[in-house]
Amino acid sequence: MVEVGDKVIGYSTDPGVRNKGASGGLVTAILAAALEKGLVEEVVVLKHINEYEAIPIITSDVEDVLASAGSMHTVPVNLAKYAIGKNVAMPGKPCDIRGVIEQAKRNEVNIDNTYLIGLNCGGTMYPVQTREMLINMYDIDPEDVTGENIEKGNLIFRTKSGEEKGISIDELEEAGYGRRLxxxxCDVKIPVNADLACGNWGVIGELTGNATFCEVMNEKGVRLLENAIDAGYVEIEPASDKAITIREKVNNVMLSMGEKWSEKVFTEIPDGERTQYYMEQFADCxxxxxxxxxxxxxxxxEDSKCTMYHNLEDNYRMSMFHMVRLMHLSDSxxxxxxxxxxxxxxxxxxxxxxxxxxxSQKKYNYKAGMTLERPPFLEVMPR
Ligand code: SF4
Ligand code: SF4
Ligand code: SF4
Structure with missing residues (x-):
């Protein structure tokens, strides 16, 4: 029996899915079971084009789900809007899940029938830049890559010959490659805002690379996991204390890297210079x-407030389009x-x-997209 708060290690019972899926295919198997056993009508997945590109699709075909197995760090799309108005399950990075929660706060998503399987995220990268990085930093032909992973602060690529090469993310970013700024x-790395929080951090010993750590965050998470177990699609075992500690350690390392970047990027703009800063930033729009x-x-x-000012005749010194958007997005x-x-x-x-x-988010101790318990501090119109 699965309970809220459980931390387990799991994998697909199908050897094909287990080999193809990232980290033992647990997420792929949970999605397939949700679809096949009628927990949801559709799922949102990434349809792979090649090792670096994929497009989001909404599908009720379990074959699409199985074909989507495998992680894609070079597809920095956000899936939140694909959940609007549907009874779906979707895997997502913390920012995908945060987007869905913000949509739900504004009555666009029915959270009760939207199932969210969160995936740990150390960051995503641009596909073209990643190919360049492979040639210049890794000395690897981009066409030889079969998979990638972020582990212990290193970005690791696997090739067709079975070799693995890792370089520290700091070194890559120093050289102008690596993750998007x-x-x-980013300050959410484990998607504790999802129904299930999954990832390979904390998978140790002989299960390394072949299973997924999964934390059950709420009752919907219980339903998702129990459904997959009852269908015979997945097997789980309790995570050891050591596994739990290692997952926390990896998370802390990623968060402290994030804090350092935050200090570097968000240097204080002196009083009296802020308006000038925003005017200059938007000047090329x-x-x-x-x-x-x-x-x-x-x-x-299309009839939103910001778009009312969204034309070239809008000759305010600073675009009203951006001023309205800055204000509206301050709580989301x-x-x-x-x-x-x-x-x-x-x-x-x-x-x-x-x-x-x-x-303003700091002032109200508010982090957007983390929970439905906290309504937005700007008012939401009832529908
Ligand atoms: S690191 Fe954060 S912003 Fe970047 S893709 Fe992951 S969750 Fe989204
Ligand atoms: S409207 Fe937005 S995306 Fe388009 S140029 Fe201006 S800032 Fe860039
Ligand atoms: S304004 Fe914020 S939430 Fe919207 S696309 Fe930009 S970063 Fe994402």
């Missing part, structure tokens, strides 16, 4: 709207990095939005 200062469109916590449509920005990723003129939007939101 928003991931470097071409009003394309991509940052609003991609934002996983924005629930407004989760620092996911999506806005920076899509901006065609390379405005570092995530850093700007986090800089603005951080002050």
């Amino acid at each position: 928003s991931c470097r200062y 071409i009003n394309c709207g991509a940052c609003k469109e991609i934002c996983p916590v924005c629930t407004c449509g 920005c989760i620092g996911c990095g999506q806005c920076t990723d899509v901006c065609p003129v390379d405005i570092p939007l995530t850093t700007i939005f986090r800089r603005f939101a951080d002050k």
Whole structure:
């Protein structure tokens, strides 16, 4: 019997799934069982194009789920909006789960029938830059790569010949490679905001690389795991004290790396210079709207307040579009990095939005996307 708070090590009972899935295929097997046994109507997964690229799909075909097995650190998409209006299960990084929770706070997602399987996340990378990094730093042909992993502060790649090569993330980032900037200062690494918090941190001994550590966070997590066990899709055993301690240690290492990056990036802007800072940051904006469109916590449509000011005739000295967005996102920005990723003129939007939101979120001791218990401090209109 599974209970809230359980910490277990688990894997798929199907040898094919266990070999193909990241860390023993536990998450793949839980998703497949949720679909096959009718716990959900659909699942959100990444359809792999190659080792570096994938697209999110919503599917009710269990074959799609099995084909999606394996981790993809080079696909920095956010899945939150795929959960809107559906009875789905989805695996997600902490920022995917945070996005879903913010959508649920604004009545766009029914959290009761949305099942969230969180995956530990040390960070994600850009696919093109990763290929370059493999050639320049690892001396590996990108086409030879069969998998990747972040372990003990190292980014490790596996090749077709079975070799593994790891380089410290610090060294890679020093050389201008490695994780997206928003991931470097991200402060949620274990998705304790999901129904199940899964990952390979804490999997030790002969199960290393072949099983997943899984913490049951709530009753929905119990349902997900029990459903998969009853269906015969997964096997679990209690995590040892040593495994639990190691998982915590890895998390602490990742969080302290994040704190260092945060101190480096968010240097204080002196009083009297802030308006100038924001004006300069947004000066190159071409009003394309991509940052609003991609934002996983924005629930407004085309007739939103910010878009009223979103045209080139808006000749305020600082774009009202961005001023409205800065204000609206001050209680919901989760620092996911999506806005920076899509901006065609390379405005570092995530850093700007986090800089603005951080002050009010800290003041109210509020971290967006972590729990439904805390409503947003800006009012939400009833639907
Ligand atoms: S923002 Fe955080 S959770 Fe999201 S991909 Fe980056 S490290 Fe992972
Ligand atoms: S403003 Fe940018 S970083 Fe913040 S939630 Fe939206 S897309 Fe993510
Ligand atoms: S994505 Fe960049 S250019 Fe487009 S509206 Fe946003 S800030 Fe402006």
